[in-house]
Amino acid sequence: MERVENRGSVSARLTRPSEDPSTPHVLDADVSEITLTTIWGKIACCLLQLSRITFPRIGSLVQADDGSYEVGGRPLNQWYTALAEMHIAQLIFQHNDLVVSEDDCRNKYVARQLFRSLARQGRLSTFGFAEDDWSPQSSEFPGLATCPAPSGSNSFRLWGDDFRAGNILLTEADDIAALIDWEYAYVAPTQFTLDPPWWLLIETAEMWSSGVDDWKETYDTRLKTWLAALERAEEDFTEPSGLPAPLSTYMRESWETGRFFLSYGARKSWAFDTI
Structure with missing residues (x-):
């Protein structure tokens, strides 16, 4: 891999000062x-x-003979169901540090079964969108979600599970030098792209020292800055997005409806129970 000159990552640039490198x-x-x-x-x-x-299918990327990339192997159609099955498998096979008591195990098992049931009913893919007519918040706050849900076929987005502040390198002038570590990239449901970045606070919600509620409160403040920056960037962007609403609007509604946490918990097995 070619070396890219840089001053360090966004994570290192924006982290709170500390004399302890660990x-x-x-x-x-x-x-x-x-x-x-x-x-x-x-x-x-x-x-x-x-x-x-965009890609026509969900799945892992392989390089074609002409140098382009395409989805190889069997595409995923019921992606939320596949994620739900993964969470159940983790509970069954990860024997260390996942459960602390019989009641804890029962609660985690029931949560995963409920998640899988909603996935099989096709409800998770519309949660927090205009089509959401089943969740409690859709009844309690009608009109909160105005953006339509993405199509479940033919248009999916590139996604990097390891895209975060630590993998964005800066120049001395704070320009973007490179985006690195794409080994976990794949073609994913468009829903993932429509959520605001989880890494705005650099540290994850499940590892936040003051707990998830404090993380959420702090994140809410910083999200306003992010959305303002994104809206300005959208004004300068002329290429069509292929989405019926601006990305900033989708991200704002994702946070307001709680869709952000659905996607986050679905993607990250180690954060499922915390979220």
């Missing part, structure tokens, strides 16, 4: 809005470009 990176509470807006605005441009890369 301290986990967490967004510096004192970082200026100007710095965040500048750096996040450039990342937003990258995400807008990535969101326009």
Whole structure:
């Protein structure tokens, strides 16, 4: 792999100061809005470009003879059901540190069965979208979700499970030098692309020292800055997105409806129970 000159990652640039190099990176509470807006605005441009890369099927990527990439092997149609099965398999086969008591095991088993049931009914793919007519929040807050759900066929997006602040490299001028570590990239449901980035606070929700509720409160404040930066980037983007609404609108509604946490918990088996 060719070396790219850089000053370090976005994670290192924005983390709170610490003399201990082993301290986990967490967004510096004192970082200026100007710095965040500048750096996040450039990342937003990258995400807008990535969101326009579409494929007709979900699955792993393989390189074709002409150098292009395509989905190889059996495509996934019922992706939420496949994720639900993965969570059940984890509970069955991971014997260390997953459950602490019989009641804990029972609760986690029931949660996974309910998740799989909703997936099989096709409800998870519409949760938090305009078509959501089954969830409690759709009844309690009618009209909260205005964006339509993505099509379940023919148009899926490139997704990197390891796309995060630590894998975005900067130049000395805080420009984007490179996006690295794409070994976990695949073609995923468009729903994943429509959620705001989980890495805005650098640290994950399930590892946040003050708990998920505090993470959510802190994230809510920073999300406003991210969405403002994304909206400015969208104004300068002329290429059609293929979406019926701006990406910033989808991301805002994802957070407001709780769709963000559905996708996050579905994708990350180690965060499922925390979320």
